[in-house]
Amino acid sequence: MSVQSVDTLVIGAGPTGLGAAKRLHQLNQGTWALIDSAPEAGGLASTDITDEGFLFDVGGHVIFSHYAYFDDVIHEALPKDGDWYEHQRVSYVRSKNVWVPYPYQNNISVLPVDDQVKAIEGMIDAAEVRVRAKDAPQNFDEWIMRMMGQGIADLFMRPYNFKVWAVPTTDMQCKWLGERVAAPSLKLVVSNTLNKKVAGNWGPNATFKFPAEGGTGGIWKAVAKTLPAEKLLFKKTVSKVDAAAHTVHLSDGGSIKYKHLITTMGLDYLIDNLDGAQEDIKTLQTAKPDLIYSSTHVIGIGIRGVLPPRIGDKCWLYFPEDDCPFYRATIFSNYSPNNCPQEGVKLPGLQYADPSKGKPDSEPQAGPYWSLMMEVSESHLKPVDMQTILEETIRGCVATELMKPDDVIVSTYHRKFTPGYPTPSLKRDEALAKILPVLADKYDIYSRGRFGSWKYEVGNQDHSFMLGVEAVDRALYGSPEMTLTSPDFVNGRRNTERRLQ
Numbered sequence: 001m002s003v004q005s006v007d008t009l010v011i012g013a014g015p016t017g018l019g020a021a022k023r024l025h026q027l028n029q030g031t032w033a034l035i036d037s038a039p040e041a042g043g044l045a046s047t048d049i050t051d052e053g054f055l056f057d058v059g060g061h062v063i064f065s066h067y068a069y070f071d072d073v074i075h076e077a078l079p080k081d082g083d084w085y086e087h088q089r090v091s092y093v094r095s096k097n098v099w100v101p102y103p104y105q106n107n108i109s110v111l112p113v114d115d116q117v118k119a120i121e122g123m124i125d126a127a128e129v130r131v132r133a134k135d136a137p138q139n140f141d142e143w144i145m146r147m148m149g150q151g152i153a154d155l156f157m158r159p160y161n162f163k164v165w166a167v168p169t170t171d172m173q174c175k176w177l178g179e180r181v182a183a184p185s186l187k188l189v190v191s192n193t194l195n196k197k198v199a200g201n202w203g204p205n206a207t208f209k210f211p212a213e214g215g216t217g218g219i220w221k222a223v224a225k226t227l228p229a230e231k232l233l234f235k236k237t238v239s240k241v242d243a244a245a246h247t248v249h250l251s252d253g254g255s256i257k258y259k260h261l262i263t264t265m266g267l268d269y270l271i272d273n274l275d276g277a278q279e280d281i282k283t284l285q286t287a288k289p290d291l292i293y294s295s296t297h298v299i300g301i302g303i304r305g306v307l308p309p310r311i312g313d314k315c316w317l318y319f320p321e322d323d324c325p326f327y328r329a330t331i332f333s334n335y336s337p338n339n340c341p342q343e344g345v346k347l348p349g350l351q352y353a354d355p356s357k358g359k360p361d362s363e364p365q366a367g368p369y370w371s372l373m374m375e376v377s378e379s380h381l382k383p384v385d386m387q388t389i390l391e392e393t394i395r396g397c398v399a400t401e402l403m404k405p406d407d408v409i410v411s412t413y414h415r416k417f418t419p420g421y422p423t424p425s426l427k428r429d430e431a432l433a434k435i436l437p438v439l440a441d442k443y444d445i446y447s448r449g450r451f452g453s454w455k456y457e458v459g460n461q462d463h464s465f466m467l468g469v470e471a472v473d474r475a476l477y478g479s480p481e482m483t484l485t486s487p488d489f490v491n492g493r494r495n496t497e498r499r500l501q
């Protein structure tokens with residue numbers, strides 16, 4: 001179907017674009033359409049399936065909603081109890097060859113004594129620094145040193161954050177952490193340590209839900225189905241935005257005119273492919289280099305056997321040390337049994353976790369099966385070898401006891417996502433303050449979403465969806481966009497302003 005002109009055009013059918021589309025559909029004000037280069041909805045919140053039938057998301061996706069409107073929408077899309085599994089958040093940090101319950105600093109009693117001493121000494125120093133400090137910390141590293149001190153910085157925060165962000169903590173700002181993150185209680189840490197106590201990690205009712213079918217991508221395909229199919233146009237790639245003419249050009253030669261444009265493409269891509277007044281393009285191009293990202297490799301492993309009790313209760317795990325390339329592993333088969341093939345499905349063994357054990361029987365055999373999903377970051381400061389990262393990851397799984405050497409692997413998955421994480425770099429906010437107002441105020445272009453507005457702290461699925469919803473309200477009614485402008489505010493409370501009905 002071809003559309004030549006609409007009042008509001010949405011680019012992208014990830015959570016942000018679907019949020020915009022949902023709001024446009026609900027408000028029923030003027031004409032609209034949504035276009036995406038992909039064949040279906042989901043964006044980075046999609047799910048792949050291997051030839052053997054194992055599902056893998058784009059890394060660990062857990063919903064922690066701050067908005068009643070978002071809850072309404074996903075409930076409408078997947079309304080039945082059987083559509084979801086509910087899980088306790090059980091999360092650990094692998095440190096010094098033991099599992100330290102999250103949050104790390106409250107559970108240092110499980111570490112060797114000399115590390116406990118380093119951690120507590122550092123926290124005492126940090127408390128003194130906080131009392132004396134006259135100004136706010138200038139970067140993430142200073143923030144870590146003031147909040148946690150040298151011991152925990154070196155044991156966990158610095159190495160872990162380099163593995164996640166692929167830039168040093170000195171190159172990152174700390175405003176994105178928000179005012180809500182309090183320093184750990186020194187009293188609690190010391191008493192837990194002396195009493196050899198392990199503190200519960202997320203509080204008594206910390207649960208999350210995960211779709212029974214189709215992984216995280218199943219949510220967004222279901223949300224897309226609640227929208228009029230004729231307004232969702234897939235396999236349409238935007239090659240140019242003529243801002244002055246309010247026209248989007250497509251790679252198939254087509255074009256669409258709009259009054260308001262809500263784009264969720266990468267902001268860097270938009271800037272590189274924008275036509276507008278010369279001085280505006282210059283402003284945008286000058287600010288663009290301060291938008292920094294890392295890539296994310298997602299590596300999935302399907303394993304034959306029963307999920308071992310040593311990791312059976314765990315959801316996701318953090319890895320600060322260099323005995324494995326990944327920063328996080330998710331026990332993905334724990335989220336839904338449908339993330340693996342059924343037990344009766346017969347699959348050949350591909351390899352043992354430790355290949356030096358020889359070759360497993362290649363005759364297809366029945367399950368049961370379980371699965372692991374790992375994330376590895378990449379940047380120019382932290383290169384990753386595409387050819388060897390799968391092998392390194394499997395080796396890391398054995399080194400960290402996620403797998404045993406004689407576990408039989410029946411399926412593997414590796415995909416690189418570029419970009420994966422929008423880096424809260426030192427100059428990010430300055431760059432966004434130059435770019436976003438020019439686009440919105442001069443050209444009616446609302447660039448929003450994980451890479452549309454480049455703010456990690458409001459880059460989860462619920463935030464992204466609401467960035468789209470709020471962009472529509474801004475474009476049509478001039479309403480303020482709380483998620484974009486006040487991340488601390490939206491993250492600190494439950495937003496019940498908008499409802500679906």
Ligand SMILES: Cc1cc2nc3c(=O)[nH]c(=O)nc-3n(C[C@H](O)[C@H](O)[C@H](O)COP(=O)(O)OP(=O)(O)OC[C@H]3O[C@@H](n4cnc5c(N)ncnc54)[C@H](O)[C@@H]3O)c2cc1C
Binds near residue numbers: 014035045058
């Ligand atoms: C590793 C990782 C872990 C995450 N973990 C969590 C989590 O635990 N919890 C959580 O809630 N969220 C998580 N997220 C975030 C979640 O995936 C994002 O919130 C969400 O996908 C961002 O939505 P978006 O619509 O802004 O962007 P995207 O999902 O990137 O969607 C953008 C869409 O635009 C389309 N597009 C791009 N360029 C063009 C073009 N030129 N023409 C046409 N179409 C185009 C793309 O095809 C895509 O569909 C995670 C993300 C990653 C990468």
